[in-house]
Amino acid sequence: MRSRTRSLLAVALIAAAALAGCSRAAETPAPQQAAAGPAAELRLGYFPNITHAPALIGDAKGFFAQELGSTKLTSQQFNAGPEEVAALLGGSLDAGFIGSSPAINAFAKSNGQAVRLVAGSTSGGAQLVTKPDITSPEQLKGKIVATPQAGNTQDVALKKWLKDNKLEIGEGPDKVTVQNLDNPRTLDLYKSGGIAGGWLPEPWSSRLVDAGAKVLVDEKSLWPNGQFPTTVLIVRTEYLQQHPDTIEALLRGEQKAIDFATKDPAGAKTATNDAIKKFTGSSLAPTVLDRAFTELSFSSDPLAATFPQLSKDSVTAGAQPKEANLSGFVDLTILNKVRQAAGQPAVDAAGLDKQG
Incomplete structure (x- = not known):
């Protein structure tokens, strides 16, 4: 009987240890994988x-x-x-x-x-380039400005800059519409007058400049030492x-x-x-x-x-x-x-x- 009690106690302790281990595994990062040499x-x-x-x-x-x-x-x-x-x-x-x-x-x-x-x-290599007649942030009100994709680096930079300049994002005459477009589409729409410009990475900012756009903001100007x-x-x-x-x-x-x-x-x-x-x-x-x-x-x-x-x-x-x-x-x-x-x-x- 004493032997059986010890056995049951041992099983219970092992189970408790296993549960504790599972709990800790859920709370801590996965263990580091062992290096396996160069990959295939x-x-x-x-x-x-x-x-x-x-x-x-x-x-x-x-x-x-x-x-x-x-x-x-x-x-x-x-x-x-x-x-x-x-x-x-x-x-x-x-x-x-x-x-x-x-x-x-x-x-x-x-x-x-x-x-x-x-x-x-x-x-x-990222700039806000716009139509030449836009020379201040306020003139972007009621305009459409493009970025490559929602949440990408240029999209974040534009939206942060707009908020710093107290410009509301959205649709309407007193807001700036931010439109997410593939870069080639941005160039086409700029040429056709469908958008006012874009906050874009190279070479797309330079491509819009080549199509007549001017630099309103060079992102380098917003960072220490550029x-x-x-x-x-x-x-x-x-x-x-x-x-x-x-x-x-x-x-x-x-x-x-x-x-x-x-x-x-x-x-x-x-x-x-x-x-x-x-x-x-x-x-x-x-x-x-x-x-x-x-x-x-x-x-x-x-x-x-x-x-x-x-x-x-x-x-x-x-x-x-x-x-x-x-x-x-x-x-x-x-x-x-x-x-x-x-x-x-x-x-x-x-x-x-x-x-x-």
Whole structure:
């Protein structure tokens, strides 16, 4: 009888421990995956925009493929960040060059679990361009202004700027209508008089300028030293943990692309323009290409210190209900290893690599 009692007690203790373990598992992040060596495939997303030039160059010039070796590179193109976030969170994409606001959104939507920011790519290259007769914020009342997609980086920037200038978003003579359009559609509507302008990434802001638009706001003017992250690189957390060697190879390829763009601007323009033609069916005019490249700078530094402000801007713009807790969002361990090997200084995670 005593033996049976001990047995029942042991079973009860084991069951209680199991239940406690389940409860703790629900409250804490999933355990880190063990590294499994290079991946068989890397599914990489980016946009056919000049703001994604390092990705376009890295793919077109073979820098990614060279570094990835036996890992198959499968690339996919997107029009705007929210689409790419859906692919990352849905598990159909492993890594993506993406705007800063959707990157924050991907992290917040997954309660800080699904993605990590591992590198920068591009700074600058976004402007509010409008019809030439619009010279002040107030003149946008009753007008339609385009952005690529609701919640994307330029959409957040426009809506935050409108609120800062006490302009109400909506329809009517005293409000500004924000319309989300694919970038080629924005250009067509501007030419036909259907919209007053747009807050757009390169090369689309330059394309509207080429069509007669003027710059009302250069986003550089809104940031200290004119620097803000237009494009960064995020990776699914599980993929990063399982295949750090593959991500290191990807970052080496990106560094090669950035070095190429810095040392050979003419070659970078050609490679980028050829890639844009491949994906969109049309190349950029030389004037548009030249102007767009002067608006941008390329670096693997993600400018991590700007992300708390970017998170606040998403709330101001109505894209997010509350500021994201960015603890653990940034992981620059592999990037700084790659930068050191390339003779570049380490970059700072601004404390966002720490778990809160």
